[in-house]
Amino acid sequence: MPKLKTRTAQAAIGVRDSRLTPLVLVPGGWEDFSLIDSGAGRKLERYGETLLIRPEPQAFWHPAAPDLWRDAAGEFLGAEAEEDGRWRFRDARPEPWEMGYGTIRFRARCTPFRHLGFFPEQAVHWDFAAARIAARRAEGGNSPKVLNLFGYTGIASLIAANAGAEVTHVDASPRAVAMARENQALSGLDSAPIRWIVDDCLKYLAREAKRGMRYDGIILDPPKHGRGPKGEIWRLDEGLSDLLLACRAVLGERPLFVAATIYAVRASFLALHQALAGALSGLPGEVESGEMALAEQAGGRLLPTAIFARFRGK
Numbered sequence: 001m002p003k004l005k006t007r008t009a010q011a012a013i014g015v016r017d018s019r020l021t022p023l024v025l026v027p028g029g030w031e032d033f034s035l036i037d038s039g040a041g042r043k044l045e046r047y048g049e050t051l052l053i054r055p056e057p058q059a060f061w062h063p064a065a066p067d068l069w070r071d072a073a074g075e076f077l078g079a080e081a082e083e084d085g086r087w088r089f090r091d092a093r094p095e096p097w098e099m100g101y102g103t104i105r106f107r108a109r110c111t112p113f114r115h116l117g118f119f120p121e122q123a124v125h126w127d128f129a130a131a132r133i134a135a136r137r138a139e140g141g142n143s144p145k146v147l148n149l150f151g152y153t154g155i156a157s158l159i160a161a162n163a164g165a166e167v168t169h170v171d172a173s174p175r176a177v178a179m180a181r182e183n184q185a186l187s188g189l190d191s192a193p194i195r196w197i198v199d200d201c202l203k204y205l206a207r208e209a210k211r212g213m214r215y216d217g218i219i220l221d222p223p224k225h226g227r228g229p230k231g232e233i234w235r236l237d238e239g240l241s242d243l244l245l246a247c248r249a250v251l252g253e254r255p256l257f258v259a260a261t262i263y264a265v266r267a268s269f270l271a272l273h274q275a276l277a278g279a280l281s282g283l284p285g286e287v288e289s290g291e292m293a294l295a296e297q298a299g300g301r302l303l304p305t306a307i308f309a310r311f312r313g314k
């Protein structure tokens, strides 16, 4: 009985556990993009010269500079979870427009899915991948092989190729791959070694493992729900552990990196960290994890966007 009392007291006080300390990753200055303000369940962003308002359920606070919101060219109306939200524009709907990240060029567009065809907070992984690839290139030897899973419009693929990797980009949607190829041309990377694959990510990984293909780096940003080109159902909650093990099966002995991001699910960085660390156990390197966020200009707050875990090879 006295033992039980002691335990209860300890639990009530809480014990600081230093095994896993979260990082908060925030992209640095980016000329063509900024989060200007957020609050009251919305965010005001600048994409090139276009100001747009989108729903942001985590903006629990008040906007810091309400006057700035009047300049927005459009707003996406509808809650985060709604499929039938829509854009409303002050003037005509803007045609897709060009933006840049360093030397990489790509088109932004107001998609029916609320976003602009890319995810600015991913810049932290673009830089990470580019730095890891450059470090391996500096050691000499062959170009690192990088796999971009659920690669969508391909910015991560272009950045990895530009840094000197041979890239395999996999996405279920021929339309997404077509947009990625347009971005390749816009970036002047037509002759860069990128294989564009329309396939289901899990099926593709299984085939690559069978063929004995090995990669040095993997970027994966699996959606909550998705479909392969033949209607294969993807559900993150059921499929993530198999996906991570399938990634492990195609990694070489001394991988450079794996960067995994998860959006819009009720999951903690602790869960993702342990899933990735478990899948990659035995490989030389370390897993770090935490949240990704965007720094707001007007109020200086950090707006959380996703959780991540990433492996940094030794």
Ligand SMILES: C[S@@+](CC[C@H](N)C(=O)[O-])C[C@H]1O[C@@H](n2cnc3c(N)ncnc32)[C@H](O)[C@@H]1O
Pocket (backbone or CB within 6 Å): 117, 118, 119, 122, 149, 150, 151, 152, 153, 154, 155, 156, 170, 171, 172, 173, 176, 199, 200, 201, 202, 220, 221, 222, 223, 225, 226, 227, 228, 229, 232, 233, 234
């Ligand atoms: C949220 S986007 C990924 C974002 C992207 N990584 C980026 O940073 O821009 C989701 C992508 O996953 C693709 N997708 C969904 N289910 C898939 C599957 N089973 N296999 C391959 N791609 C899939 C979709 O076509 C879509 O392009």
